[in-house]
Amino acid sequence: MPNRDENDQSRRWWSPILKDIHFWVPLIVLLAGLIVLRWIR
């Protein structure tokens, strides 16, 4: 079942990233920055 194995592997790779606050803080600040940029331009 190569597809299932690949999916499991991909999930294993992404899972700690999505649970990591170090990922979410920069992402939220980036989105906020895009909103501010839209306002100031």
Add this chain to the structure above:
Amino acid sequence: MSFELTLPASEVSRLRSLQALGILCGFAAGAWLGAAEAPTKLVTIGVSPLVISLIMVVGVFLARWSVPALIRGTSHIRADVRQAPHLIVWAVLAGCLWAVANTMTIFAIRDIGLSVAFPLWNTNSLLGILWGFVLFNELRQAGWTRWFGVLGGALAMFLGATLLAITSSSQGPAVHAMRGISAALGAGALWGTMYIPYRKAYITGMNPLSFIAFFTIGELGMMTSLAVTYTGGPSSLWRELVGAKEVLFWLMLGGFIWVIGDVFQQYAAKYVGISRGIPLSNSNQLWGLLWGILVFSELHGRGASLYLQVIGGSLLMMLGAGAIALSSATGKEQLRWKEAAEREGRRYGVPSDYVEARMAGRQIVGEPKPTRSLWDWSLVVTATGIFLIFATMARVPQMSLHWGPAVALSAAMLVLLVVCGFALWRTTRFN
């Protein structure tokens, strides 16, 4: 449990050398990052801020692949990715943050001027201190004198930034002052947060030269998207690029200079942490002020009180940065850094020998020495060729410049480049 009691003498000496190296890198970063903003003064001759930012990023992209290829070759990038592939996500994210922040700085310079905008976005160091403490154990068990140095320094920087903000809102163009201040502070927030990915990469052991290679992919992707979206589509962006072809080289050069400063900044973040490395590299504010006043005559003809406010505010910020820089990490704090590094290693399955060796600026046992391949030389030749093509199209912009101070400032930057580059090579071989 003191530093000296918990680590062998050779390691204590090694960590002290790396701390000194990190501080030197921070100051060299300041000089080069400060100079990189000077070409953005071209915004006053009618080039769109988005085009300026995009072309700077193209220069950055070329430099970020060719400079590491020249220094060590790119084989180490493959080795780093094998050990910590998850860091590619953070590198790309940091690149996106940089692109948005850089675009904001161009708007800020246009609306409130280089010498005032600079200190405002340099409040990013306050955010860097916060993230360093909260997320990476920096300043934990550092002792009250270090805390006093860092918090006192942060307060001085805040007061300096406030003084400059008041100056800009009362003296700048009234219609755009608020927008310019928002742009500068927004850039500070994005850049301050960008140091989260930096620190994450370095406590996990990634080489700064590997990190910036992926960083620049996010940077170029985000900047291209912004430019296409905000200029009204690819065809109108192309028209703007063609219309500005005579100044494109200077903007790419600005990007190239920025990369040199950023490489030093990355090493500073690695060896002294973000809570200290970022304020140090924020000495770019002083360099920006020198370029703005001496080379571009930014405050020419204004009243003496305005000069006093800008210089006073800048000096206050510099004093704050100096106090933070002198509060170097103690042994107990170093151990907390190590705990944070071990946590990252466990979470992402990175081998501990790799993390420890790279934190100490060394290669792991048995790791092949990096060499330059034909691919690396091709990168260097291609990047140089692209720069030369744009140089043939370039014309010196028709604007008031003082060449004497420009040459003197450039010479000082070159001295710092040679001294710091040699120190890095001697101590770490750029590991």
